[in-house]
Amino acid sequence: MNLDCIRHPRLREWIDENVAMCMPDDVVVCDGGHEEADRLAERMLRSGSFKRLEKRPNSFAVRSDPGDVARVENNTFICSRFREEAGPTNNWRDPQEMKGELRQRFFGCMRGRTMYVIPFSMGPVGGPLSQIGVELTDSVYVVLNMRIMTRMGEAVLKELDRDKPFVKCLHSVGYPLTLGRHELPWPCDSNNKYIVHFPEERSIWSYGSGYGGNALLGKKCYALRIASVMARDQGWLAEHMLILGITNPDGKKKYIAAAFPSACGKTNLAMLVPNLPGWKVETVGDDIAWLRWGDDGRLYAINPEYGFFGVAPGTSLKSNPNAMRSTEKNCIFTNVATTPDGDVWWEGIGGEPPAGLVDWLGEPYDPSKGKPAAHPNSRFTAPASQCPVIDQAWEDPRGVPISAILFGGRRAGTVPLVHEAMDWEHGVFMGSIVSSETTAAAAGAVGQLRRDPFAMLPFCGYNMGDYFHHWLRMGERSGVKHPRFYYVNWFRKGADGKFLWPGFGDNARVLKWIFERCDGAGEAVETPIGNVPAPGALDLDGLDLSPEAMAELLTVREDEWLADVPGIRAFFGSFHDGFPEELVARLDWLERRLRHPAAKRHRSAIA
Ligand code: OXD
Ligand code: MN
Numbered sequence: 001m002n003l004d005c006i007r008h009p010r011l012r013e014w015i016d017e018n019v020a021m022c023m024p025d026d027v028v029v030c031d032g033g034h035e036e037a038d039r040l041a042e043r044m045l046r047s048g049s050f051k052r053l054e055k056r057p058n059s060f061a062v063r064s065d066p067g068d069v070a071r072v073e074n075n076t077f078i079c080s081r082f083r084e085e086a087g088p089t090n091n092w093r094d095p096q097e098m099k100g101e102l103r104q105r106f107f108g109c110m111r112g113r114t115m116y117v118i119p120f121s122m123g124p125v126g127g128p129l130s131q132i133g134v135e136l137t138d139s140v141y142v143v144l145n146m147r148i149m150t151r152m153g154e155a156v157l158k159e160l161d162r163d164k165p166f167v168k169c170l171h172s173v174g175y176p177l178t179l180g181r182h183e184l185p186w187p188c189d190s191n192n193k194y195i196v197h198f199p200e201e202r203s204i205w206s207y208g209s210g211y212g213g214n215a216l217l218g219k220k221c222y223a224l225r226i227a228s229v230m231a232r233d234q235g236w237l238a239e240h241m242l243i244l245g246i247t248n249p250d251g252k253k254k255y256i257a258a259a260f261p262s263a264c265g266k267t268n269l270a271m272l273v274p275n276l277p278g279w280k281v282e283t284v285g286d287d288i289a290w291l292r293w294g295d296d297g298r299l300y301a302i303n304p305e306y307g308f309f310g311v312a313p314g315t316s317l318k319s320n321p322n323a324m325r326s327t328e329k330n331c332i333f334t335n336v337a338t339t340p341d342g343d344v345w346w347e348g349i350g351g352e353p354p355a356g357l358v359d360w361l362g363e364p365y366d367p368s369k370g371k372p373a374a375h376p377n378s379r380f381t382a383p384a385s386q387c388p389v390i391d392q393a394w395e396d397p398r399g400v401p402i403s404a405i406l407f408g409g410r411r412a413g414t415v416p417l418v419h420e421a422m423d424w425e426h427g428v429f430m431g432s433i434v435s436s437e438t439t440a441a442a443a444g445a446v447g448q449l450r451r452d453p454f455a456m457l458p459f460c461g462y463n464m465g466d467y468f469h470h471w472l473r474m475g476e477r478s479g480v481k482h483p484r485f486y487y488v489n490w491f492r493k494g495a496d497g498k499f500l501w502p503g504f505g506d507n508a509r510v511l512k513w514i515f516e517r518c519d520g521a522g523e524a525v526e527t528p529i530g531n532v533p534a535p536g537a538l539d540l541d542g543l544d545l546s547p548e549a550m551a552e553l554l555t556v557r558e559d560e561w562l563a564d565v566p567g568i569r570a571f572f573g574s575f576h577d578g579f580p581e582e583l584v585a586r587l588d589w590l591e592r593r594l595r596h597p598a599a600k601r602h603r604s605a606i607a
Contacts, residue, residue, distance in 0.1 A: 001029040001154075006117070008160045011134060014168055015117060018136050022172060023108045024115035030143055032153015040140050049141065049185045054342025057329040061338050062141060063362050064211055067190030069335060070377045070443045071213045071220065071262075073458050076195040078225065080462065085199075087463030088574045095198055102194060105174065105207050112177025113138040119157050119166075120150035122223050122290075122304035126159055127397025129236075129290055129302045131227065134160075135169035135217050139187075139210050142171060145332055148307035148381045150218045167226055168203040169217035173210045186210060197221060199229040199461050211334070212309060212379060223288045223304045225461035231290070232462060232470045240455040241289040242270040243301050243400065245391045246511050249278030254515055257289050257301055258406035258488075259431065259455040263377075263439035265490065265503075267310045271322035271389055274508030276539060281508065282391035283322070283384070284400055286310065291402065297480045300399035305384065312336050312378045314348040319504055323380075325388050332381040335360040337373035346374035376440035403518040408488040409436025409452065414560040415489040417501055417553040418510045419530040420517060424475035426530065427485025429586040432468050433568050434487075451571045465575035472580055486514055487530070492553055500549045509539050527556040528593035558594045565591050 006012045006029065019027055030036060041060060044050035050060040078086040079095040086092035116137050123130030135146060146152055160166060174189030175181075193208035204221045206214060213220035227238035241257040260266050270286040285303025294300040308326060312333065315323050327333075337345040340356035353373055357365040360375045384390060393400050407430055409415075421427040431454040438448050451457065453464060460467050475482060488510060490503045513533050516522030523534035532554050540550065568587060572579055 001031050003027055003029060003117075005029055005157060008163065011160060011166065015136065018170055019115060021103065021106050022110035022115060022138070024110035024113055024138060026114040027117065028114055029117040029157070030119070030147075030153055032147060032155070037144060037147055040144055044140055044144070047183055047185070051338060052342070053333070053338070053344065056327070056331060056343070059329060059331045059333070061333045061336060061344060063185065063360055064335055065184075065186040065188050065190055066361060068186065068188045068209050068211045069375055070211065070440065071458070072193050072195065072209065072443050074443070075193040076458070077197065078461055079196055079198050081200060084578065085462055087465060087578070089457055089460070089464050098196055102196060102205050102207065105192065105194065106170070106172060106205070109172045109174055109176050109207070110138040112181070116140070116143045118143060118146050118152050119160060120146060120152040120218055121156045121159065122150060122218055122227070123302050124395050124397040125151050125155045127302065129292060129300070129399055130304070130397065131167070131230070132156060132159055132164050133167040133169050133218055133222050135171055137171040137215070139171065139173050139215060141210055142215050145216050145309075145381050146218060148330070148332065148383050149216055149309060150306050165202075167222050168201075169206075169222060170204065171206045171215055171217055173215075174208040195221065197225050197461055199226060202226055202230070216309070219288070219305065219309065220459055223290070224456070224459035227290065227304075227461075228456070228459070228467065229461045232466065235474070236290065236292040237471070237474060239289050239291060240287065240459050241301075241405070242266045242286045243284035243289050243303055243402075244270050244272070245282040245284060245393070245400065246515055247280040247282070248512075248515060252519075254403040254518055255284065255301070255400040256404045256406060256511065256514065257291070257402050258408065259434070260408045261410075261434070261436040261439070261452045261455045263311050264408065264410055264436060267308060267315075267323055268320045268504060269507060271320055271387060272508055272511075273321060273505050274511075275505035275542070276508045276512060279508055279512060281511070282389045283387050284391045284394045285384070292399070293477055293480050294398070294401065298401040299480070299483055301402050302397070302399040303384070303394060307384050308380070308382045308387070310380050310382065312344075312346045312380050313372070313374055313376055315346070315380075316348055316350040318350060319348070322387055322389050323382075326382040326384075326386045327380045328386070330383055330386065333378070334381070335375035335378035336380075337365060346378055347372050376446075402483045404484045404486060404514050406486045406488055406514070407431050407434050407454070408490070409434050409455070410439070410491040411435065411437070411489050412491060412493040414557070414564060415487065415492065416532055416556055417490070417492065418486055418488045418513065419527065419532050419556075420524060421485035421487075421530050424482045424485070425472065425582055426586065428468060428471045428475065429583050430485055430487045430530070431471065432583055435564075451567070463575070463578060465578035465580070468580050468583055472582055484514070484518055494549065494552060500553050502543070502545070506543060509543070512539050513537060528558060528596070529556055529561060529590065532556065562591070562594050565594070
């Protein structure tokens with residue numbers, strides 16, 4: 001479609017301004033249809049960017065530039081008017097200064113290319129919790145991925161005709177096809193990446209990267225960073241959370257939202273196959289939740305996305321059969337290895353690497369080099385509708401009612417398998433102290449402990465001190481029914497360095513206890529940090545786990561927790577005056593309980 005189909009005056013004005021700045025040869029408005037997608041995929045095949053996967057209908061593999069493989073947090077900026085509004089955990093730049101710098105980058109950056117206009121909806125089109133965005137991009141890869149990850153095209157344009165507000169998302173790979181330059185399989189400007197957010201004007205400018213959250217601007221940039229600011233201003237929550245529905249053998253269902261840092265198993269938990277007869281888990285979303293109080297006082301959540309951008313390595317028929325089945329067709333695989341018979345392969349998919357494997361760099365795979373065949377942050381982009389356990393309410397525009405909110409991370413020690421908060425404020429405190437060992441989802445060292453409150457550290461579009469205030473205020477709303485809060489840790493290790501808990505389908509045992517607690521049943525004992533399952537309260541039927549390992553999983557060691565307290569205090573202190581006193585008081589409360597001899601009695605009750 002051409003620009004004549006844009007009837008929204010401010011949208012047309014904004015596109016015209018950016019056409020003048022970026023100077024594309026051509027402008028195409030995406031209709032989101034099949035023919036358009038086929039045409040664009042064909043172009044990617046002809047240019048050598050895409051490789052068709054014979055084993056998976058309508059699916060493609062693509063290899064990125066080796067310098068463009070993950071989100072780049074150092075090059076991610078929140079350009080609010082004042083530095084304090086971005087807070088100590090974000091990179092801040094003055095908006096006018098940053099705009100000046102960006103304009104130089106964007107000037108003529110689309111020469112020789114087409115600018116695609118992608119109207120997209122986060123959440124079901126027209127839904128009361130949904131929001132609109134428009135991405136301008138010169139990347140066909142982005143168009144095809146956005147088509148999977150968001151509802152995009154004509155239906156959204158119709159919404160825009162009703163003069164709906166929209167978030168402005170400008171993206172360029174930063175590789176104009178000017179004289180003497182050839183097209184590359186993965187064009188980018190890997191030394192000059194900018195992922196920039198202007199929260200007050202609800203706009204995003206992304207330059208230089210074509211990868212994932214840097215370029216598919218509906219995801220982290222909009223649905224988390226910009227939406228978190230919208231949510232603060234409008235009294236809702238935009239969170240880095242999966243949403244799942246869990247049904248007990250009597251057919252009773254509850255919905256749970258869970259925040260985990262990147263690559264800590266959110267997709268696996270969202271699609272879990274319970275190792276418990278009669279229990280069922282269904283998926284609403286695997287990465288992002290937008291939550292609001294409903295008229296009945298319950299907290300309702302939608303998944304604003306339309307697809308999964310899942311980490312491939314480690315995903316197998318054993319670890320996550322539902323993710324594997326979601327990727328059987330209509331998918332894009334980025335930076336995985338490819339097999340000679342036209343399929344994909346990655347570490348942990350099950351089995352030995354097949355002969356003739358080509359690694360993510362396009363080289364014949366050579367195990368003697370000791371390098372993985374698939375990049376550790378290689379991804380599948382899969383339509384959520386293809387998930388065999390997609391929840392029947394996943395597209396309900398009103399969302400699903402949330403009974404429990406989980407936090408978690410990777411911690412080899414200290415944090416027990418599960419503990420429960422006493423109330424909303426304690427739950428917010430739990431969210432504020434989430435910490436995890438880093439993964440490959442972001443560029444940088446892997447395996448280092450970092451504080452990642454609410455798993456939102458890289459995704460909160462404003463001062464996190466203020467964000468904690470917002471969470472506390474949300475809980476103070478009168479007449480609402482608070483969900484319960486839990487902290488889980490599947491990654492605790494024993495003295496031998498091995499994981500104590502089997503994880504995956506057995507995580508349903510923990511969900512079952514949570515379900516029962518939300519139902520007013522499920523026995524617990526109080527410890528200094530919160531409630532843990534009472535002896536016998538976790539259903540371990542059929543699980544081959546020694547009583548010692550189970551005791552270790554639930555043990556709360558005061559000395560280990562006390563060793564964490566100064567780090568938490570320093571983190572809280574980094575926010576200076578803008579930090580909620582309630583959370584500092586909670587930390588004092590925790591420290592007192594950890595030091596109090598009565599707390600020790602509780603521990604021995606479980607161990
Ligand atoms: C993701 C991430 O891609 O959190 O979901 O990095
Ligand atoms: Mn994520």
